[in-house]
Structure formats: C-alpha cells, structure tokens
Amino acid sequence: MASSSAPDRSPLRLVPWAAGAAALLAAPLAIGQGYELHLLIIATIFTIVASSLSLLVGYAGLLSLGHAAFFGLGAYVSALLLLRLGVSMWGGLVCAAVISALAAFLVGGLVLKVRGNRFIITTVAFAEIMHLIAVNAVDLTRGQMGLDGVAAPKVAIPGLGVIDFGTKIAFYYLVLAMAAICIATIARIVRSPIGWGLAALRENENLGEAVGVSAFRHAMIAFVVGGFFAGIGGALYGHYMQFVSPDLFLFSYTTTMLVMVVIGGKMSIAGPIIGAVVFTVLPEALRVATTYRLVVLGTILLIAILVLPNGLASLWERRRRAPAAALGN
Amino acid sequence: MIDLLPQFLFNGLLIGASYALIAVGLTMIFGIMNIANFAHGQLYMLGGCLGYFLTARLGLHYLLTVPLVVLVVMALGLLLERTIFRRLRYEPAMSSVLATVGLAILLENAARVLWGPQPEPIATGFSQMPIQLGPVFTTEARVFAVVTTFGALLLVYLFLNRSLLGTAMRATFQQSEAAALVGISIDKVHAATFALGAGLAALGGVLLGAIFFVYPTMGTTATLKAFIVVILGGLGSIGGSVVGGLILGLAESLGTLVSSAYKDAIGFVLVILILLYRPDGLFKRS
Numbered sequence: 001m002a003s004s005s006a007p008d009r010s011p012l013r014l015v016p017w018a019a020g021a022a023a024l025l026a027a028p029l030a031i032g033q034g035y036e037l038h039l040l041i042i043a044t045i046f047t048i049v050a051s052s053l054s055l056l057v058g059y060a061g062l063l064s065l066g067h068a069a070f071f072g073l074g075a076y077v078s079a080l081l082l083l084r085l086g087v088s089m090w091g092g093l094v095c096a097a098v099i100s101a102l103a104a105f106l107v108g109g110l111v112l113k114v115r116g117n118r119f120i121i122t123t124v125a126f127a128e129i130m131h132l133i134a135v136n137a138v139d140l141t142r143g144q145m146g147l148d149g150v151a152a153p154k155v156a157i158p159g160l161g162v163i164d165f166g167t168k169i170a171f172y173y174l175v176l177a178m179a180a181i182c183i184a185t186i187a188r189i190v191r192s193p194i195g196w197g198l199a200a201l202r203e204n205e206n207l208g209e210a211v212g213v214s215a216f217r218h219a220m221i222a223f224v225v226g227g228f229f230a231g232i233g234g235a236l237y238g239h240y241m242q243f244v245s246p247d248l249f250l251f252s253y254t255t256t257m258l259v260m261v262v263i264g265g266k267m268s269i270a271g272p273i274i275g276a277v278v279f280t281v282l283p284e285a286l287r288v289a290t291t292y293r294l295v296v297l298g299t300i301l302l303i304a305i306l307v308l309p310n311g312l313a314s315l316w317e318r319r320r321r322a323p324a325a326a327l328g329n
Numbered sequence: 330m331i332d333l334l335p336q337f338l339f340n341g342l343l344i345g346a347s348y349a350l351i352a353v354g355l356t357m358i359f360g361i362m363n364i365a366n367f368a369h370g371q372l373y374m375l376g377g378c379l380g381y382f383l384t385a386r387l388g389l390h391y392l393l394t395v396p397l398v399v400l401v402v403m404a405l406g407l408l409l410e411r412t413i414f415r416r417l418r419y420e421p422a423m424s425s426v427l428a429t430v431g432l433a434i435l436l437e438n439a440a441r442v443l444w445g446p447q448p449e450p451i452a453t454g455f456s457q458m459p460i461q462l463g464p465v466f467t468t469e470a471r472v473f474a475v476v477t478t479f480g481a482l483l484l485v486y487l488f489l490n491r492s493l494l495g496t497a498m499r500a501t502f503q504q505s506e507a508a509a510l511v512g513i514s515i516d517k518v519h520a521a522t523f524a525l526g527a528g529l530a531a532l533g534g535v536l537l538g539a540i541f542f543v544y545p546t547m548g549t550t551a552t553l554k555a556f557i558v559v560i561l562g563g564l565g566s567i568g569g570s571v572v573g574g575l576i577l578g579l580a581e582s583l584g585t586l587v588s589s590a591y592k593d594a595i596g597f598v599l600v601i602l603i604l605l606y607r608p609d610g611l612f613k614r615s
Binding site: 057061063065110111113114116117118120121122124125126128129132136251255258259262292293294295297298299301302305306309 | 359365413417420421428430432433435437438441442549556557560591593601605
C-alpha cells in the first residue's frame with residue numbers, strides 16, 4: 001500500500017503529527033489531572049499494544065488472536081520482579097519486553113510454520129495456557145487473587161527534585177514517551193525493506209518466496225517485535241493500575257485490542273492510535289447503557305468489517321489521496 | 330481408584346460426544362466455507378440459553394424444546410450467512426474471521442441482556458434419581474444426551490452421504506470451483522453448511538445445558554474446545570472431529586484423576602504437540 005503510492009516527502013506531511021504531539025504534551029493543562037487524564041493514560045497504553053498488534057494483523061497479515069498473552073506476560077514479569085526480587089519498574093520494563101519477545105520467538109518457531117487458520121487457533125491456545133498458569137500457579141502468582149502493590153518508582157533528579165511516577169501526571173508523560181518510541185519503531189519497520197517483505201508476505205506469499213522473501217523470517221520479525229511492545233504495554237498497565245490478575249490473559253483483552261486495530265485502521269500508523277482513543281472513550285460514553293455497551297461494540301465491529309474494511313483512518317487517507325489521484329488522471 | 334475408572338470413562342464419553350457435535354459443525358464451516366468461526370461457541374450457548382428460556386420461563390416441554398431450539402438457531406444461521414458471510418466470501422479470509430469475532434461479542438452480550446449473567450438450569454422434567462448401568466451411575470438427562478448426540482451424528486453422516494444436498498456439500502468441500510462448474514449452487518451449499526453447523530452447536534448446548542447450567546459466557550470455552558478437537562482430528566475432517574471430540578472428552582475426564590486444576594490445559598498441550606509432530610491431525614495418512 002505504502003509502496004504503491006509515491007512517498008510524500010514534503011515537510012508539510014509532518015504538520016498533523018507535530019500538532020498532535022503538542023496537543024498531547026499540553027493535554028494535562030486542558031483536562032486536569034483527574035478522571036479524564038486517567039482515560040488518556042489508558043488510551044496511550046492501549047495505543048502501544050494496538051500498534052504492536054497492527055504490525056501483525058495489518059502489515060504482516062497474521063491474525064494473532066493471542067496478543068493478550070504477551071500483554072499479560074509483560075505485566076506479570078514486571079510485577080513479579082518488583083514484588084519478589086525488588087527490581088524497580090525500569091528493570092521490570094526491560095525484562096518484560098525481553099521476556100515477552102523471547103516468548104514470541106519460541107511460540108513463533110512453533111506456529112509460524114503453520115500459518116493461516118492454524119496460526120490463529122494456536123495463538124488463542126497459547127493465551128489460554130498462559131491464563132491457566134496464572135490462575136493455577138498460586139505459589140508464584142497468587143492465582144485469581146492477583147498481585148497488588150505493583151508500585152511505580154520515585155526518581156530523584158539532581159536539581160529538579162523527585163519525580164513520583166505514582167502520580168498520574170508523571171506516569172502520563174512516561175507512557176507518552178513509550179508510545180512515541182513504539183510508534184516510531186513500527187513506522188520505521190514498515191517503511192524499511194522488512195516492511196516491504198511483510199507486504200509481500202501479506203499480499204502473495206508464494207510470489208514473495210519466489211523472489212527470495214523468506215515468509216518465515218519476516219513473520220517471525222513481526223511476531224517478536226509485536227510481542228516486545230505488547231510486553232512493555234502490559235508492564236506499564238500493571239504499574240499504572242498497581243494490580244495484575246489472570247484476567248489480563250483473557251480473550252476479551254485480545255478482542256479489545258483487535259477492535260481498536262480493525263476499526264481504527266489496520267494498515268496505517270494512525271489507525272491503532274485512533275482506535276485506542278475511540279475505544280477507551282466510547283465505552284465510557286456508553287456507560288449510561290452499561291448492559292447494552294458490548295452489544296453496541298460487537299455491532300459496530302461487524303458493521304465496520306462490512307462497510308469500512310480499512311478502518312476509520314482510511315476515511316482520512318481517502319480524502320487526502322482522492323485529489324492526487326484526480327490530478328494523476 | 331481403579332473401580333472408578335468406568336465412571337470416568339462414561340463421563341468422558343458424554344462430554345466427548347458433545348464436543349464432537351460442536352466440532353463437526355465447526356469443521357464443516359471451516360472446510361466448506363474456509364471460515365474459522367469464532368462465534369461457534371456462542372451458537373452453542375444460544376442453544377442452551379434458548380432451552381432455558383423455553384422450558385423454565387415459557388414452560389414448554391423439554392422434548393419439544395430440543396427440536397425447536399435447533400430449528401430457531403438454524404434459521405439464525407441462514408440469516409447470518411445471508412447478511413454477513415456471503416458478502417465477505419471474496420474478501421481476504423481475515424475479514425470473515427474478524428466478523429465472527431464481532432458476532433461472538435454481539436451474541437454473548439445480547440444473551441446477557443436478555444437472560445442475565447447468572448447460571449440457570451434447563452427444566453427438563455427428567456428424574457434426578459441416579460440410574461445404575463453396570464458399574465456406572467448416571468441420570469436420565471445424561472442418557473438422553475448421549476443417545477441423542479450419537480443419533481444426530483448418525484443423521485449427519487447419512488445426510489452427507491445419501492442426500493443430494495449432502496453430496497453437493499462434500500463436492501464443494503473437495504473442490505469448490507469444480508463443484509460450481511457442474512452446476513452446484515455455492516450459495517445454497519454455504520447457506521446449508523452454516524445452518525447445519527449452527528444447528529448442531531445449538532443441539533449440543535440444549536443437551537449439555539440439561540446436565541450442567543447455561544450462562545451467556547459458556548460459549549467462549551466451547552469455541553476453544555471445539556477448535557482443539559478440530560485440530561486433533563485434522564482441519565476440515567468430519568470423521569476426524571468425531572474421534573477427536575471423544576479423545577479430548579476422555580483425556581479430560583481421565584486427566585481429572587491426575588490434576589483437576591490443569592484439566593483444561595490438557596487440550597491445549599495436545600494441540601501444541603499435534604502441531605509439532607502431526608500438523609495435519611492425528612489421522613492424516615502421509
């Protein structure tokens with residue numbers, strides 16, 4: 001998709017991104033430090049997770065229905081390191097990312113050879129196994145009770161005083177920075193030769209293989225990077241909520257992420273961001289109708305697949321591309 | 330311990346037969362329509378919840394409820410194929426899978442809105458008194474479920490092998506372009522496949538719901554179990570999923586003897602082993 005249209009090199013293309021970044025940095029001034037900021041933090045964490053899933057579902061064409069496994073694994077790794085070994089969140093984040101990526105590597109070695117529907121089913125099975133372990137390994141995880149007291153650290157910076165990441169405002173800037181790193185990395189990958197390889201794998205695997213694109217290797221790279229950032233997202237989520245439970249592995253988390261990616265736009269950098277914001281805010285807006293909330297979400301997902309297969313982001317892209325196409329003709 | 334073995338075998342057979350019932354529909358939808366139906370467990374749930382609604386709330390007799398539930402869910406299956414899956418037939422496979430995920434969310438929560446989240450029993454009118462069959466203790470509801478399940482599987486077998494529509498379905502499964510070329514209506518075959526699969530899942534729900542409880546979230550586990558069975562038996566193989574269902578039911582039942590906490594993990598571990606060593610299922614000849 002990206003390779004078919006001429007790359008837009010004008011500096012103007014960065015304007016919306018710069019404006020968005022400025023707005024996000026200034027957001028706490030406008031919305032205060034209460035419930036709205038909480039929603040924004042959750043939306044930012046899910047931006048990380050949804051972007052990592054879009055690399056798989058969108059760019060690589062691998063429908064992983066077990067993404068919650070890496071999200072939950074990251075949360076548990078960081079929480080357990082803090083509670084059992086006293087490793088702070090910083091070490092926890094690194095270990096969560098590395099261990100989730102490693103898990104993705106091992107699972108990938110098993111399932112990426114059998115892609116297609118077998119891949120989809122196996123990813124579900126993997127998340128389910130992780131859930132069963134979290135529930136049943138009570139000595140380590142405290143089972144259904146979950147782990148509480150997953151604190152965020154305080155950092156003393158000479159000259160600036162102490163930053164307490166237990167506060168919403170500090171944690172907000174932390175997740176914002178992490179989301180920026182994650183999105184920049186994924187944007188870099190999809191525009192690199194690896195991204196072209198992924199496109200080949202998605203569009204026509206046999207043809208790709210024929211011209212020397214190793215489907216297995218590319219799928220593996222997408223899977224490992226996806227696991228890496230999902231692990232970071234999970235660790236951040238655990239430290240922000242200060243609580244980790246086996247529920248993080250549930251299929252409902254995977255479907256939430258999937259809805260964000262699909263309705264936001266699965267083959268666009270902006271798509272998962274739009275999706276994460278809309279589907280963090282929308283359930284809150286639908287709160288008046290709590291019982292009907294998920295019925296509405298399911299219906300929206302179905303309709304979106306039927307009428308808007310490339311997501312909300314495609315509305316914007318279509319508008320931007322339409323005049324260019326008209327000029328070209 | 331050893332004298333309990335026949336009891337565990339019987340329980341495993343009962344659960345395994347209903348796994349088979351659900352998995353046969355799933356594997357047909359997969360084989361013929363190339364859709365991994367993640368809403369399949371929700372059709373099973375709908376069977377159970379409708380069964381509860383018709384018997385416990387409307388007071389209908391259980392023996393009338395069973396065929397009625399199957400027909401209603403089959404009609405829903407026709408409607409879904411017509412409104413959703415027919416439109417997505419020539420889209421990438423991922424679109425239909427995503428649509429089934431949306432459908433699963435929708436059905437599960439619609440059931441929650443309609444019937445509430447709490448587990449409810451189906452009013453069968455069967456006696457609760459245990460019956461002794463040799464070394465095995467059981468109840469009327471369980472005997473009814475086992476007999477009906479195997480009866481339904483036999484009917485499906487006869488339908489696929491003896492009827493014109495069943496033959497058309499098998500032909501489409503083997504080679505859908507060639508089937509279309511000799512005049513088989515692919516629309517009709519797909520509609521029949523989805524309706525039949527939905528009906529079998531609903532039958533499983535209304536039969537097992539008479540033994541356990543029914544609740545709106547019961548579908549999620551059922552979907553996963555059915556997929557395990559389908560992988561064990563080989564994707565798209567109908568006979569394989571019957572045997573796969575029985576194997577999983579027996580393995581879980583006997584697994585309870587070892588560790589009840591990890592009983593549900595047995596299936597997932599089996600799947601991973603199968604994918605490692607026999608990726609085409611247990612029964613595929615290489």
